[in-house]
Amino acid sequence: MPEMPEVQGLVDYLRLKLLPPDAPAAVIADVEVLSFPVLKTAAVPLEELYAGPVSDVVRRGKFLVVTAGGVHLVMHLAKAGWLRWSDGLKPGRLRPGRGPMALRVRLAASGDAAAEPGFDLTEAGTRKSLAVYVVRDLADVPGVARLGPEALDVDAAAFGELVASHHGQIKGLLRDQSVIAGIGNAYSDEILHAAHLSPFAIGARLRPDEVQRLFDAMGAVLDSAIANASGRPAAELKDSKRLAMRVHARSGEPCPVCGDTVREVAFADSSLQYCPTCQTGGKLLADRRMSRLLK
Structure with a gap:
């Protein structure tokens, strides 16, 4: 998308x-x-x-x-x-x-x-x-x-308030266009990987330092992606996006940060990718259709 x-x-x-x-x-x-x-x-x-x-x-x-x-x-x-x-x-x-x-x-x-x-x-x-x-x-x-503020227009204080009031999974908050506009499945994976946070972390339970990491990662990932897209003909944008991804759509490949294998969680009509070492303390996240963590 x-x-x-x-x-x-x-x-x-x-x-x-x-x-x-x-x-x-x-x-x-x-x-x-x-x-x-x-x-x-x-x-x-x-x-x-x-x-x-x-x-x-x-x-x-x-x-x-x-x-x-x-x-x-x-x-x-x-x-x-x-x-x-x-x-x-x-x-x-x-x-x-x-x-x-x-x-x-x-x-x-x-x-x-x-x-x-x-x-x-x-x-x-x-x-x-x-x-x-x-x-x-x-x-x-x-x-x-229905759109919320643009992702790069939100300051750290406002972002912290949004996260603190969110009692669902943080990936869902990043993708909710009524809360923050512009981020979808791919860049939410990339932002969470850069912030070293699990996609299933609960927003309201994040520590202040984790919220700051997430805010900084959001700005860095989006700024880099915009710079990567800038000046490219429309025909090149899709391929340039795919090549720049670190974890999204790279299930089974090595994480470019730690070398662990990038894993995937499948949903009915989409999937997410993450690195266990970088984001979940080594734990493997179960397919959400099973609604539990693998032990």
């Missing part, structure tokens, strides 16, 4: 394409909905996006927002969605179908160029969760309205 660093990388890339510093802003010429369930709103016509040039490209949590014509095109890539940029889309509209294509945004050709640039939203697999909204107010998007 694209998380805050990758979405920020997409924002930076799209900003250069849609709001070039040495040329006029791009103009949206057409939006093709190729998978009808992807569009979650109907009150604002798509045509309002064509009324004026792109004026902003921003991120809020894991949401990507392109503003044009005074309205917002809001995109959430969900678990298997992605954005693909093209400097020259083929002419003609596409036919909706069952493939990965969900939505196409075509831009007006600029200057003497004949090619129309633009981008596609795609989604792999059969479980379709990618969501697109066209709204006049970002608060009209339910997921945006």
